[in-house]
Amino acid sequence: MPDIRLKALFFICVLSTVCLFIWLISTALIALLVFAVGLLFYIGGHISWLHKLQTWFKNPDLNNLPEGSGVWEGLFATLLKYERNNINNQKQLNAALERFNLTANAIPDGLILLSPNNEIEWCTPNAEAQLGLDLKTDRNLPIVNLVRDRLFIAHLYNEDYSEPFKLKSWRNPEVLYEIHLIALATKQKLMICRDMTQLEKVDSMRRDFIANVSHELRTPLTVVGGFLETLSDTEGAVPDHFKNYFNLMSEQTFRMRRIIEDLLMLSTIESNIDEPDDTEVDMTKLMKQIQNDALGLSQSLYKIKHKIELSIDSELNILGAQNELQSAFTNLVSNAVRYTPKGGNIRITWSALNDQAIFSVIDSGIGIEQQHIHRLTERFYRVDRGRSRETGGTGLGLSIVKHILIRHQAKLEITSEVDVGSTFCVLFPKTRVVKKKSVVEA
Numbered sequence: 001m002p003d004i005r006l007k008a009l010f011f012i013c014v015l016s017t018v019c020l021f022i023w024l025i026s027t028a029l030i031a032l033l034v035f036a037v038g039l040l041f042y043i044g045g046h047i048s049w050l051h052k053l054q055t056w057f058k059n060p061d062l063n064n065l066p067e068g069s070g071v072w073e074g075l076f077a078t079l080l081k082y083e084r085n086n087i088n089n090q091k092q093l094n095a096a097l098e099r100f101n102l103t104a105n106a107i108p109d110g111l112i113l114l115s116p117n118n119e120i121e122w123c124t125p126n127a128e129a130q131l132g133l134d135l136k137t138d139r140n141l142p143i144v145n146l147v148r149d150r151l152f153i154a155h156l157y158n159e160d161y162s163e164p165f166k167l168k169s170w171r172n173p174e175v176l177y178e179i180h181l182i183a184l185a186t187k188q189k190l191m192i193c194r195d196m197t198q199l200e201k202v203d204s205m206r207r208d209f210i211a212n213v214s215h216e217l218r219t220p221l222t223v224v225g226g227f228l229e230t231l232s233d234t235e236g237a238v239p240d241h242f243k244n245y246f247n248l249m250s251e252q253t254f255r256m257r258r259i260i261e262d263l264l265m266l267s268t269i270e271s272n273i274d275e276p277d278d279t280e281v282d283m284t285k286l287m288k289q290i291q292n293d294a295l296g297l298s299q300s301l302y303k304i305k306h307k308i309e310l311s312i313d314s315e316l317n318i319l320g321a322q323n324e325l326q327s328a329f330t331n332l333v334s335n336a337v338r339y340t341p342k343g344g345n346i347r348i349t350w351s352a353l354n355d356q357a358i359f360s361v362i363d364s365g366i367g368i369e370q371q372h373i374h375r376l377t378e379r380f381y382r383v384d385r386g387r388s389r390e391t392g393g394t395g396l397g398l399s400i401v402k403h404i405l406i407r408h409q410a411k412l413e414i415t416s417e418v419d420v421g422s423t424f425c426v427l428f429p430k431t432r433v434v435k436k437k438s439v440v441e442a
């Protein structure tokens with residue numbers, strides 16, 4: 001396309017030459033008049049094309065685009081090319097969008113896109129059906145206005161989405177959803193809602209089976225254990241050369257009873273999807289009790305007590321189920337005792353971190369190799385099977401801890417170094433933390 005400035009310069013030069021020539025053969029006034037009329041025609045021509053362009057922009061149809069002349073011909077040709085590219089890009093975008101919508105709608109899980117302020121930006125029809133949403137009316141509404149489950153709201157604001165959240169349908173209590181939240185780089189969140197009803201039924205059958213078997217075994221084992229104990233305690237009832245076998249039988253019966261108790265506890269906690277009590281747990285009292293129990297365990301296992309220190313922020317309490325939390329903390333502290341050689345140091349702390357609260361157990365024990373750490377909360381996973389058995393372990397302790405913490409929206413963090421020691425930290429969300437007004441002495 002020729003440069004419009006060159007064309008204008010060329011026109012003015014030609015017009016000026018003609019006017020100069022007219023001036024030579026006639027008067028200056030006529031020459032000036034011709035110059036003005038020429039300029040007027042030139043500007044008028046451009047104004048007319050500008051007008052056509054403006055009219056076309058009001059209804060930009062490729063078939064109506066004027067052809068133009070002079071510089072306008074090139075301009076309109078370029079515009080035509082841009083418009084064609086634009087239409088092609090638009091078609092490609094529409095096709096991609098349609099493909100995306102088809103794929104997203106075919107996914108059986110419900111997908112919801114949340115804004116950084118947790119408002120619904122977009123969702124699939126499956127999500128609408130699962131959560132009773134209507135994108136037309138609910139777009140830009142906060143998700144917490146529509147999914148009013150208290151624990152879901154706590155999970156959403158907690159911003160730790162490493163574990164999925166189980167949500168009972170409020171329209172049909174038989175239906176159970178698993179909610180996965182994924183934080184996107186744009187600060188938006190992708191919420192995936194999966195119907196777990198069938199899987200949950202199978203899982204619940206498995207849990208019931210384990211619970212029933214454990215329950216059925218409990219009575220015979222108690223009877224066998226009781227008789228073994230009575231026989232061992234009765235003078236002359238067991239010949240001396242059989243006493244060793246009797247002791248072994250008693251030990252193993254006792255071990256089986258403990259495994260059964262832990263299995264029953266695990267299945268009770270796992271199958272309980274109701275939220276735990278929200279009673280305020282007096283952490284100062286609880287910590288002291290746990291310290292005493294740990295000293296007792298240390299004495300019974302090693303005869304020499306460990307050094308067990310307590311550091312408590314006495315202004316801090318927690319909302320939750322006292323018995324569950326006590327069981328989780330006791331498990332962590334008893335592990336520290338059992339996996340720390342005699343005379344070692346154990347430090348139990350309870351403190352605030354910003355709005356959250358941290359319970360931690362730090363020991364100077366045998367430590368754990370890195371490759372085992374992510375598997376420790378699996379049922380029956382043990383790094384050192386021999387030591388676990390010797391010290392009365394069942395291999396279920398950390399599994400129980402994990403499930404109790406999930407129920408309290410808390411997170412377990414484990415760091416460890418072999419032969420140096422381990423740290424087990426439990427991080428509670430701010431929704432569970434109670435800051436006492438008056439300071440109570442620890």
Ligand code: ADP
Binds near residue numbers: 340368392422
């Ligand atoms: P167990 O009854 O065997 O202790 P847990 O579930 O409580 O079962 O722990 C799982 C495994 O994690 C243990 O067998 C042990 O190998 C390891 N473990 C747990 N706590 C500690 C700790 N404080 N120091 C070293 N190892 C630990």
